[in-house]
Amino acid sequence: MSTVSETIVPSNDAIGRVRAFVKARWKSAILVLIIAAAAVAGSMWWRTKDDAAEYTTGKVARNAVQVEVSATGTVQAVTTVQVGTQVSGTVSWLGADFKSVVKKGQVIAKLDPALFQAQVEIAKANLANAQAAVKGAGTDVTNQDANVTATVANELANKAARDDAIALAKQNEQLRGIIPDREIQSSQAQARVAAARYNQATAQIGQSQAGVQGSKAKVQQAQASVQLAQAQLDQANVNLEHATIASPIDGVVVSRSVDVGQTVSASLSAPTLFTIANDLTSMQVLASVDEADVGQVHEGGEARFTVDAYPGSTFSGTVKQVRLNEQALQNVVTYTAVIDVPNPDLKLLPGMTANITFTVVKHDNVLTVPNAALRFKPVVADKNQQANADQQNSNRQQRRSQGGQGGQGGQGGQRSADGSAQPAAQSQTGQPDQGQKNARKQTVWILTATKTLEPRRIETGITDGRVTEVISGELQEGDVVVTGQNDTSTPAASKSPQGSSPLGGGQRSGGARGIR
Numbered sequence: 001m002s003t004v005s006e007t008i009v010p011s012n013d014a015i016g017r018v019r020a021f022v023k024a025r026w027k028s029a030i031l032v033l034i035i036a037a038a039a040v041a042g043s044m045w046w047r048t049k050d051d052a053a054e055y056t057t058g059k060v061a062r063n064a065v066q067v068e069v070s071a072t073g074t075v076q077a078v079t080t081v082q083v084g085t086q087v088s089g090t091v092s093w094l095g096a097d098f099k100s101v102v103k104k105g106q107v108i109a110k111l112d113p114a115l116f117q118a119q120v121e122i123a124k125a126n127l128a129n130a131q132a133a134v135k136g137a138g139t140d141v142t143n144q145d146a147n148v149t150a151t152v153a154n155e156l157a158n159k160a161a162r163d164d165a166i167a168l169a170k171q172n173e174q175l176r177g178i179i180p181d182r183e184i185q186s187s188q189a190q191a192r193v194a195a196a197r198y199n200q201a202t203a204q205i206g207q208s209q210a211g212v213q214g215s216k217a218k219v220q221q222a223q224a225s226v227q228l229a230q231a232q233l234d235q236a237n238v239n240l241e242h243a244t245i246a247s248p249i250d251g252v253v254v255s256r257s258v259d260v261g262q263t264v265s266a267s268l269s270a271p272t273l274f275t276i277a278n279d280l281t282s283m284q285v286l287a288s289v290d291e292a293d294v295g296q297v298h299e300g301g302e303a304r305f306t307v308d309a310y311p312g313s314t315f316s317g318t319v320k321q322v323r324l325n326e327q328a329l330q331n332v333v334t335y336t337a338v339i340d341v342p343n344p345d346l347k348l349l350p351g352m353t354a355n356i357t358f359t360v361v362k363h364d365n366v367l368t369v370p371n372a373a374l375r376f377k378p379v380v381a382d383k384n385q386q387a388n389a390d391q392q393n394s395n396r397q398q399r400r401s402q403g404g405q406g407g408q409g410g411q412g413g414q415r416s417a418d419g420s421a422q423p424a425a426q427s428q429t430g431q432p433d434q435g436q437k438n439a440r441k442q443t444v445w446i447l448t449a450t451k452t453l454e455p456r457r458i459e460t461g462i463t464d465g466r467v468t469e470v471i472s473g474e475l476q477e478g479d480v481v482v483t484g485q486n487d488t489s490t491p492a493a494s495k496s497p498q499g500s501s502p503l504g505g506g507q508r509s510g511g512a513r514g515i516r
Contacts, residue, residue, distance in 0.1 A: 056484040061368060072288060090112045101252055108245055127233050137218035286338060303337075309352060376483055443455050
């Protein structure tokens, strides 16, 4: 019996299946390794990102801080004169137009003078008539004076005749019985007639004197008529002069309201023909300041403004006056502040709307902190409050023992970048200004090099809405202050050095609590 040994040779299909299986296992292993590596890298990146983005920060720096008040107003010329006419008439000539440069006394318009010239001629005739009446009244006075003289002479003659008749009557009375009674009676009658004539002559004297007085009154009346006629003539001449309109000032014609041939009437008020601005190189802005802000705007203060015509330009001026009369519109009370503005380039035109900013107080090169840092409040678990407070007190004592190198003195001033003390800002009079008056104590939090938070007490001054002045406290230039706290679900202890919390005493609760 013979034994036959057989060698089994694998087929090509089996070999292919084995190779495919091994290749698939390797691909799976490589994919697992790639996923694991990506997970580790992502975890590290996420932890680094979370550490970096857990807080938003800002820096303590030196800046200029100023408090401002905003208002709106209108640009006007310092002196603007409305040129009108006091008489009615038709415009016959114009000597100026818009933007014409005129001088004081220069003729800029004329009205038709025909009517005014006729009035002058009528007034002259009335004056001549009144003067002739004065002469006639003077002649009448002379005649009346002559009548008085004649009546006086007549009275003397009648007096002499009366005296003679009376003497003859008395003499005949003594010769009664010698001469006939008829002759005595005749002489007595003649005496009575002579006395009556004398009385009549005396009365004529009074009448003549009254005539003189009447003639003199007529003279005065005629003289008054002369004065009236002269006044009418003067008025007619003035009206004729007013038909020629001249510029009252040196300046530029801002507006013209009439044309040649137009009739203007000055019955109730003088119509405006031209508006002339005295000097456009010096303008003024009338700003409407709200009653809540007017107490901060003072004469001599600085003001800046913009106009829509030049959006990239800022103009500056000085507050000249704060007027006392209020303006009430829809229960909003405003006061007018007058701002003097130089306009050498003649960019500013009358009537432009100005958006004005008044600088109330300004402090240059002062230590400032972002306003968001003043609003930031970190979140700390209640059980860690005491530990954090103890750690903060220990840090303060350590800094004080090192001679205050880590911050500033707490009172009276702030330190510069080189650590030298600087006095708090004062006004030019040496008295604390508005920054010190409004100073208040607050707490900010700084982010240390070990990513922990430390509180710092400061005294703040003025603010411009973005940064606030630091008058005194435990901050110095370059410190990093926390302005906000981002959302995170990772406990703070896993990220803090030596397992401590960011505040140096324990873990904080998750969630966003900072205010930007």
